[in-house]
Amino acid sequence: MSETPPHDTADVLVVGSGIAGCAVALQAAREDADVCLITKAERPADASTDWAQGGISTARGDPEALKRDVLAASDGTADPNAVDVLVREADAAVEDVLLETLGIGFDEREDGAFDYAREAAHSERRILHVDAATGRHVLRPFLNYLDDHDRIEVRQDTAALELVTHEGRVHGVLTDEEPTGNPIYAGATVLATGGIGALYPRSTNPDGATGDGISMAALAGADVADLEYVQFHPTAFDGEEPFLLSEALRGEGAVFRNGDGRRFMTEYHSDAELAPRDVVARAVATEREETGEVVLDVSPIAFDAEFPTIAESCREHGLEGAEIPVAPCEHFLCGGIDVDDRGRTSLEGLYAVGECARTGVHGANRLASTSLLEGLVWGLRAGEAAAGRKAKPRVVDATELRDSDPALPERFSAEKFTRLQRTMNDSLGLERDPDGIARASAVLRRLKGEVDAYTRTRTSRELYELRNACVTALLIARAAGENPESRGCHHLVREDAPTAEPEVPR
Numbered sequence: 001m002s003e004t005p006p007h008d009t010a011d012v013l014v015v016g017s018g019i020a021g022c023a024v025a026l027q028a029a030r031e032d033a034d035v036c037l038i039t040k041a042e043r044p045a046d047a048s049t050d051w052a053q054g055g056i057s058t059a060r061g062d063p064e065a066l067k068r069d070v071l072a073a074s075d076g077t078a079d080p081n082a083v084d085v086l087v088r089e090a091d092a093a094v095e096d097v098l099l100e101t102l103g104i105g106f107d108e109r110e111d112g113a114f115d116y117a118r119e120a121a122h123s124e125r126r127i128l129h130v131d132a133a134t135g136r137h138v139l140r141p142f143l144n145y146l147d148d149h150d151r152i153e154v155r156q157d158t159a160a161l162e163l164v165t166h167e168g169r170v171h172g173v174l175t176d177e178e179p180t181g182n183p184i185y186a187g188a189t190v191l192a193t194g195g196i197g198a199l200y201p202r203s204t205n206p207d208g209a210t211g212d213g214i215s216m217a218a219l220a221g222a223d224v225a226d227l228e229y230v231q232f233h234p235t236a237f238d239g240e241e242p243f244l245l246s247e248a249l250r251g252e253g254a255v256f257r258n259g260d261g262r263r264f265m266t267e268y269h270s271d272a273e274l275a276p277r278d279v280v281a282r283a284v285a286t287e288r289e290e291t292g293e294v295v296l297d298v299s300p301i302a303f304d305a306e307f308p309t310i311a312e313s314c315r316e317h318g319l320e321g322a323e324i325p326v327a328p329c330e331h332f333l334c335g336g337i338d339v340d341d342r343g344r345t346s347l348e349g350l351y352a353v354g355e356c357a358r359t360g361v362h363g364a365n366r367l368a369s370t371s372l373l374e375g376l377v378w379g380l381r382a383g384e385a386a387a388g389r390k391a392k393p394r395v396v397d398a399t400e401l402r403d404s405d406p407a408l409p410e411r412f413s414a415e416k417f418t419r420l421q422r423t424m425n426d427s428l429g430l431e432r433d434p435d436g437i438a439r440a441s442a443v444l445r446r447l448k449g450e451v452d453a454y455t456r457t458r459t460s461r462e463l464y465e466l467r468n469a470c471v472t473a474l475l476i477a478r479a480a481g482e483n484p485e486s487r488g489c490h491h492l493v494r495e496d497a498p499t500a501e502p503e504v505p506r
């Protein structure tokens, strides 16, 4: 047996510091586990959670109504059992963690009641928010709370590079801490690594959303599912630096106009601007193509007063009037590492939560403001399950990463990322066709082969992020290629592609 390298141990190891990872850490510590949370983030803003705008959905005392909306938005594809878990536990989780533990001051009306907002495809006002900058008002207090917790160690700027596996079980991760590849062994390892925005040239996500967890889990043999369902948000600013214009704007009354100045959403869906996201995103793309541009007209709402943070972003981008040019933009991955109702993956000792996981809640298309909620609910459930296993960390022989060759020039990763993003945009965007998907798969396979050759003897975070992006992109292409049915976010433009009718009437 080789000499054991320096290592750390934890009962529960959490990878990622968004809402999902934080919720796991909190609950596992409540169950008396010693928790280590590592994150490659150097500041809260490196997690999508910090960027969340519109808010967090509650059930507002009516789980069945929320369930109907989640199922309808998913085009009838969400798993009803998973949705039951989400809607049943929504209000208690928000009350317990966000209100009682963290004391988040969600916006209130003058009478002191919560100012519940409405967003697209929600039949009711049930979304708690702080201005349209909810994420940072949730995540920063959450991280502060964990920092002060004596059972939780948070290590920033520490990336997981690989899972440590032994005889089919996961025992922790290799990190990019010195010495390179330093392992952390754990009784339970929980991936909470967020989304995949960096796979596309235009995304609302932070740059570090490179699909690390999905790739690491898949390479270790874990099941993944629903990866073809990449959600594009209909209203990102149509400029060099896309930023999100929350669905809450339409919830309050903002409308689209095309290049001819005409409202058009009523021609696409009976719910017009409040139709499910995939429908609206495709309508916006079509109208942009046919009439040159689409703007979001915010003149019907009190934009500056109700949405000061978004109004400020607009001013920073030189936008003065009430008409904001918009275009669809990659936003969220509905699928991911396949998990059960406690976040357990198909691999012993490995859990996944948040955007990197596929719980079944979103099916082919996610309902607005349910991602923070899913991260919170599944985070608490997975934290409890991971701590409850009482498996002690075991030091096993971990693969030693080789870092023997000189570092690659910075432009290496940047060039490969550009190729990957172009391929994803051209063939795995809002609309796809089988030939394009097949061509993209071939390009991505070659790209992954090139990158693999470098990772054999080099261990930089950038290179591993590129490797993870390649693996995740390939998995998305494979899932898209294997699904001949247009549904939700997976829309095939081939004339003979079958389109399913929604199973759940709105």
Ligand SMILES: Cc1cc2nc3c(=O)[nH]c(=O)nc-3n(C[C@H](O)[C@H](O)[C@H](O)COP(=O)(O)OP(=O)(O)OC[C@H]3O[C@@H](n4cnc5c(N)ncnc54)[C@H](O)[C@@H]3O)c2cc1C
Pocket (backbone or CB within 6 Å): 015, 016, 017, 018, 019, 020, 021, 038, 039, 040, 041, 046, 047, 048, 049, 050, 051, 052, 053, 054, 055, 056, 057, 134, 135, 158, 159, 160, 161, 192, 193, 194, 195, 204, 205, 206, 208, 212, 213, 244, 331, 332, 353, 354, 355, 356, 368, 369, 370, 371, 372, 373, 375
């Ligand atoms: C602009 C924007 C607005 C949004 N608005 C809303 C909204 O209003 N309501 C809503 O419900 N949802 C919203 N969403 C979606 C929602 O914010 C995300 O889906 C959700 O926050 C994901 O949480 P998470 O904990 O899974 O991941 P994240 O919050 O993305 O956190 C992932 C963490 O993992 C870390 N990480 C990644 N890889 C590694 C690695 N290899 N090693 C160590 N650490 C790693 C990252 O640094 C990060 O800390 C929005 C998203 C965006 C981008």
